[in-house]
Amino acid sequence: MNLENQxxxxxxxxxxxxxxxxxxxxxxxNGAHLYYGHGTDNSWDEAVHLVLSxxxxxxxISPDLMNAILTMVERRxxxxxxxxxxxxxxxxxxxxxxxxxxxxxxxxxxxxxxxRSPIAELIEKGFSPWLDGNDIHNILDxxxxxxxxxxxxxxxxxxxxxxxVDISEDAIAVAQIxxxxxxxxxxxxxxxxxxxxxxxxxxxxxxxxxxxxxxxxYETLPEEYRHEPQIALKAKELGVEVVSRxxxxxxxxxxxxxxxxxxxGNSQEALLNxxxxxxxxxxxxxRGGEGIFLLTTEDLHEYHSILNE
Numbered sequence: 001m002n003l004e005n006q007x008x009x010x011x012x013x014x015x016x017x018x019x020x021x022x023x024x025x026x027x028x029x030n031g032a033h034l035y036y037g038h039g040t041d042n043s044w045d046e047a048v049h050l051v052l053s054x055x056x057x058x059x060x061i062s063p064d065l066m067n068a069i070l071t072m073v074e075r076r077x078x079x080x081x082x083x084x085x086x087x088x089x090x091x092x093x094x095x096x097x098x099x100x101x102x103x104x105x106x107x108x109x110x111x112x113x114x115x116r117s118p119i120a121e122l123i124e125k126g127f128s129p130w131l132d133g134n135d136i137h138n139i140l141d142x143x144x145x146x147x148x149x150x151x152x153x154x155x156x157x158x159x160x161x162x163x164x165v166d167i168s169e170d171a172i173a174v175a176q177i178x179x180x181x182x183x184x185x186x187x188x189x190x191x192x193x194x195x196x197x198x199x200x201x202x203x204x205x206x207x208x209x210x211x212x213x214x215x216x217x218y219e220t221l222p223e224e225y226r227h228e229p230q231i232a233l234k235a236k237e238l239g240v241e242v243v244s245r246x247x248x249x250x251x252x253x254x255x256x257x258x259x260x261x262x263x264x265g266n267s268q269e270a271l272l273n274x275x276x277x278x279x280x281x282x283x284x285x286x287r288g289g290e291g292i293f294l295l296t297t298e299d300l301h302e303y304h305s306i307l308n309e
Contacts, residue, residue: 018068053098054077099115119263147175147188150164162188166191209262212243259296
């Protein structure tokens, strides 16, 4: 389904309100059979996110504003964005440069993957019951990307220090934007590093959403994922290569009674097959999501020999 440019001028004349454009894009998205998985999971939420974000409006605007008349400039801009969402399969968050994570807005562009991890729910709960928030003073966010996990942790634990690591200089640049956006410069330190290579701290909590998509799975991903940086998604060795490196080295950087939390998505089975002896705790989420495990410092020390075979 491709939108015809000659019809867009007529659309701009006929559709006038915020409600009009949400309804129109919702109908078009349904007809275009788009893929949703970058912060939304259905065409209605995608339409609402695209329209409101493009207009610089929060997701919880007053219902009265839905009938506000848009300027012609705003209408044309929305038509252009909706057209790109359909014709180019660009996720809405890239079109508006905004994604939400842990109820916080983040700047995003195609230098980083779009925040969508269930880890947000863990942060909002203060990693309870596995950690006492009062005992979380130093946090390491590996593969920080947009910086969403690091920033959300800094805000959840205002007395903590957070080191945020990424191998991508582009990602570091985007994370810096979000650190400034949320005024956590005093708490969050960015480190350009390949995982632990340039890390020197000791941490109560290590959190990571690393690349974990296997080569075979990557080839089957919907077109929307092709707009995201491959380096942030794809991993070798059935998707567990980066995770294995984290497991081998994490204990050196964790304090006693510390916690390692890692997302592995659909590579969960491959990880279990590689390390059947490890006592992974696989987490459940009220808002959905899976493929996230936790291990303690003591677990990692106990199984050190297996992890380093």
